[in-house]
Amino acid sequence: MLFTEFQFLLFFAVVWVVHWNLTANTGRKLLLLAASYLFYGAWDYRFLGLIILSSAWDFFLARRIGVADSDRARRSWLIASLVSNLGLLFLFKYFNFFAQSLTDLFALFGMGVSRTTLEIVLPVGISFYTFQTLSYTIDVYKKKIEPLNDFLDLALYVAFFPQLVAGPIVRAVAFLPQLRTPRRLEDVAxxxxxxxxxxxxxxxxxxxxxxxxxxxxxxxxxxxxxxxxxxxxxxxxxxxxxxxxxxxxxxxxxxxxxxxxxxxxxxxxxxxxxxxxxxxxxxxxxxxxxxxxxxxxxxxxxxxxxxxxxxxxxxxxxxxxxxxxxxxxxxxxxxxxxxxxxxxxxxxxxxxxxxxxxxxxxxxxxxxxxxxxxxxxxxxxxxxxxxxxxxxxxxxxxxxxxxxxxxxxxxxxxxxxxxxxxxxxxxxxxxxxxxxxxxxxxxxxxxxxxxxxxxxxxxxxxxxxxxx
Amino acid sequence: MSLEPLAIPMTHLAGQAHGPIRFPWRGVIRHGVLFGLAFWLTAAAINQLARHALLVPEMGLYSRKLWLIKQEPAVDIVFLGTSRFNSAIHPEQFDARMAELGCPVRSFNMGIDDLNPVEARVVLRQIRQQWPDRPIRVVLGQMVSRYKWYRRVWDRVRYFNTWSHLPEFVEDIWLLPNFMSDRLMILLEFFGGFLYEQASPGYLAKFLFPGSAPTTPSNPVREIRGYFPDMPEIDLKERIDFEERIRQSVAEIDRWPEEKRLRNGVAHGARMRLLIEEARALGFSPGVLLTPSVLIYGMAAPTQSVLARDMPEIPVWNHADPKRHTEFFQAEHLQDWSHLNRKGATRLARILAEDICPVTRQGGF
Known part of the structure; x- marks a missing residue:
């Protein structure tokens, strides 16, 4: 579903009308989250679990950072976030590249190494939403923002369909406050x-x-x-x-x-x-x-x-x-x-x-x-x-x-x-x-x-x- | 093009004193209608402009066959049908056998893949335009009934999706033997493609970026009056399996209920009748050929019966019967499930000449 396709225009028109007809902020956010997962699922439903898991994991880690009583503990939880997010990115995006490059390097020195590559499909948008989840945990660590109590907000921040697959990379500190106050149609240009x-x-x-x-x-x-x-x-x-x-x-x-x-x-x-x-x-x-x-x-x-x-x-x-x-x-x-x-x-x-x-x-x-x-x-x-x-x-x-x-x-x-x-x-x-x-x-x-x-x-x- | 400063803010900065407003349904609908009207009128203007300013698009075999027949000094018999015709009639062999039988003619194979009745009518008019006064016999085949959504982007489909052809398309879809719900779905798919064309995507791009428009490549292959003799063959190793599958299909079709046969016959007979009437109106002498194919076996006999009842003066040659014409359902004469190879086309052309020559002598065709 590309932004330039009729399917998207129809999808967006429906979401837009329903969104502004809902009065409760939670209802609107639930709608947007459902629409975002539907939008992402239209690309590749297999990776929906990954994005939900990634959001849940960072939600959990940020809360651990928030309640940790020492800097060391805070840092440990942050490192866990960095390792898991970057590990995910490495696995899906770079594993084959580094495996192949290492094999080529060994071959350059006459050392035969059997090549190990994985049949991995790159989840669309992973580079973008990984950077977003990272910005959330890092900003919580730096105490720029408080860890969220509501998973819905984080899930929507990560999966918000207008920017999900190719950015812009939105900072948690800029987006999360917008989720707290109900949006008003009369304010929209x-x-x-x-x-x-x-x-x-x-x-x-x-x-x-x-x-x-x-x-x-x-x-x-x-x-x-x-x-x-x-x-x-x-x-x-x-x-x-x-x-x-x-x-x-x-x-x-x-x-x-x-x-x-x-x-x-x-x-x-x-x-x-x-x-x-x-x-x-x-x-x-x-x-x-x-x-x-x-x-x-x-x-x-x-x-x-x-x-x-x-x-x-x-x-x-x-x-x-x-x-x-x-x-x-x-x-x-x-x-x-x-x-x-x-x-x-x-x-x-x-x-x-x-x-x-x-x-x-x-x-x-x-x-x-x-x-x-x-x-x-x-x-x-x-x-x-x-x-x-x-x-x-x-x-x-x-x-x-x-x-x-x-x-x-x-x-x-x-x-x-x-x-x-x-x-x-x-x-x-x-x-x-x-x-x-x-x-x-x-x-x-x-x-x-x-x-x-x-x-x-x-x-x-x-x-x-x-x-x- | 750039408009980055617009990116912020997307909201008004002042005037937030009042409470939330109700969703403005009336305004949204009114302005939506205005938007739609402006869109369709502009798109229609672009469509007309492009159709007048741009050349007729390259439409693969359709364009090629029209070009080939234009090179002919004269023709007496035209075989007009789908890809099954394209692979089934060897004009040289047909003409040779006709001459042997004392009916010398010059024929042309106008078989075009996926030809539907609307496109077939245009071909008939083109041929008549080329030879306005010449008596020409035209052997018609069963046309396809595919109006799939994904075909909307093909230049050939787009070229024919005009308002003037709309009633013909709707009529043809309505005549299909499918159940009402299926016909409605087909109609919906067709309208999807039709509306796509009316939105005129890509026409202006053809002016600015002529090189980026996709074109159908034309392969330099041997051709004999519309027939391409270099047809593929079924691999020797696969022939036994292939024939077994054909036998199973034939047996399955034999088990069709009578109602289904009749429904198919009436529907395809009616579609054929419209085409025959068009051919007659243009001054052609029409006949009907049902080519050997498992795909039309089930409906061939009922179609023939319907035509015999409604238009007894029209000769119908039914070769889509595996019991009478066994050889055409054997792998050595086929290139795939419903297309003959060169051996099959040669054989059928000669048999067909033996069918047609006596009828022409008697003035029945």
Whole structure:
């Protein structure tokens, strides 16, 4: 059940109507929990038990942390939470990767080791909800929040369907208070939410899904394509992944908003970033701030500067890369971003500070950042490191042996997308929708929805971030 | 495109002084209707625009056969049916035997997989348009009755899901021999696909991203007047098992109650009659061929009886009888459960010529 499918729209409409017709807060929460489990079960009912068990386990651990009478005991319960949550993630997501990598390593030294892999299916959304349950127990440990007395609240926090399968990663401290007070329909900015949902739909279904076959073709057989097709393929992927993920986030935020809940912002014009640090303040913000607060800062953060900061940055980005998937291409992607962050910090310390005249003009800084980010996306998308290197070479040197071109007029597509971006940012996003009459809004939305559907290609296109 | 600043807040910041309000049913319904109207009108406009501006989509074998017949200088007999026709008639062999019998003709195999009556009528009109005054005989087969939901995204299904074809589709579904509840389900599935098409998904994308639209690949294979002779064979090792399964199926069909046979016969006879009338109206001389297949064995004889009663002037050649035409139910003549291989198609074409030639001589076809 994808956000862009008719089934979801029907499902959401039913949930929305029933939700706002229930008066008791507990009744609404029960409805949302049931709907969330139904939504998750529609993906893969086999893992419903896992998400319920994970919620129950962290509910229990947080209560133990809350009642523990010594720091040592508190820490022990926290470690139990960390080990169980990360263990679960390791088992489902990384076991085969590390087993295979170890086998390959032994083989490199001429030592034959029998390969052990498990036939494991990755539960959808596990990376997201594991980070959420972790944030809950860590925040209880840090005494930022009290442990919950009501399991329903925690279960709903973990499984809340708008953000269950691909985020944004919601902090317990931000979401749990919203569950305590009943939501009110009159407080909901319905038109703003509907416009945001429409924009998310356009990003995902009309832009990302149309670019997907072109990108897939280039990355599946880069040797067949000309240099210009490869460059276009890489640029298209940068647009595809942004539209795919930020489109999902927009629809998640809008769906939650229609139910009266506020989810965190996940994107803020990332391709306008002027440097790598700026980029990570704009891209997948809920993950980058999670990694900052629960990994980078506990590692020591950046206040010491120099080598410790650079090491912490690199470790955070490498693990951030690995969070996306069990593959060396993701590690390489994390490394490239870590390297860019380190170089930027050094530049700031050693060059910008002393040579003020050496300030890079904003447009050039934006282009340079985008160029590096796109290069890194090649590793993120490629099926193997060698394939990524081939595409990178063609992208950087503008040289390739293939002759196949993409069956699309690249400059026209890029221009149309840029125009759409401009219109959306300048007009659609800044309109005071509440001032538009309801009738006019309904008519306008109907027309815009039909146009959006006209751009939806046929076929099944799951969100890229569902695989993480 | 980006609208991140909209993400917060999703709630109004002021004006919370009053208590909770009742759910605004009337407003939601009124604006929902307005939204729906605007949506469908816009989608209908997009649909019309796309149908006029875009080329006819590539529709696999359907497009290919229409293209192939356009290359023909002239034809005298067209075999129009489903994939069973596609695999069952070898036009060259048919023509050769007809010539031997003193009835020289040029025939064309217009068998198209999953052909339904609506699509078949369009084919008839296309052929008539190509040869407006030529006397052409058309041998019709039983059309399919599959209107599954998942087929809604196929270009061919989408192309025919228009308002102008809607009454024909509804009529055909209503004539099916299934029980009322099943017919309603089929109708529901059909309407799912029909509404999907009316929402016009993907049409605007075809303008901006023509390369990303999925296309049906066309394989360069040998072709003889609409017939593809390189048909697969059943593996020698599987033949005994295969024939045993056919025997079991035939025995099972023999146990059908009379009511079921009659219901099937009346329904398929009525569907066939509509197609025959359309063919006649277009100036064709129609006949009916029931190809050898276990799938239509149970309904073939009753259909033949119904047609003999209602349209006695229409010749019907029933080869879907494993007791009379045993050879066509043996593995050496088949490629699968209901499709003949080249040997089967050659054999049937020659037998069919022997059936048809005398009738043409007598002016009955």
């Amino acid at each position: 319905i038109k703003t939410c509907l416009v945001l949902f429409w924009i998310g739909f356009v990003k995902k279904a009309c832009i990302s899904d149309n670019l997907a076959p072109l990108v897939d073709a280039v990355f599946a057989a880069p040797a067949e394509f000309s240099a210009s097709a490869i460059v276009l393929g890489a640029l298209f992927y940068a647009i595809q992944i942004y539209c795919d993920f930020s489109g999902y986030s927009d629809m998640a935020v809008a769906s939650a908003g229609l139910l009266g809940y506020t989810l965190p912002v996940n994107f803020n014009h990332p391709y306008w970033a002027r440097n790598p640090t700026d980029f990570w303040r704009r891209w997948h913000i809920s993950l980058s701030t999670w990694l900052r607060d629960y990994l980078y800062i506990p590692l020591g953060g950046g206040h010491q500067g120099g080598w410790p900061r650079n090491r912490n940055l690199m470790v955070t980005m490498l693990l951030g890369g690995l969070w996306h998937g069990a593959s060396w291409t993701f590690v390489a992607w994390g490394f490239m971003h870590g390297l860019a962050l380190v170089i930027h910090k050094i530049w700031q310390e050693r060059v910008s500070r002393f040579a003020t005249w050496l300030v890079i003009p904003a447009p050039l800084a934006i282009l340079m950042t985008f160029y590096w980010v796109t290069l890194a996306w090649i590793f993120f998308r490629a099926t193997s490191l060698s394939s990524a290197l081939d595409i990178t070479r063609a992208f950087m040197l503008w040289q390739a042996s293939g002759i196949r071109e993409l069956d699309v007029h690249g400059p026209t597509v890029l221009l149309v997308l840029l125009l759409m971006h401009g219109v959306a940012t300048r007009f659609v996003g800044r309109m005071a929708w509440d001032r538009v009459s309801n009738g006019l809004f309904a008519l306008g939305l109907g027309i815009m929805a039909a146009i959006a559907v006209g751009f939806v290609p046929t076929g099944y296109h799951p969100f890229i971030y569902f695989q993480f």
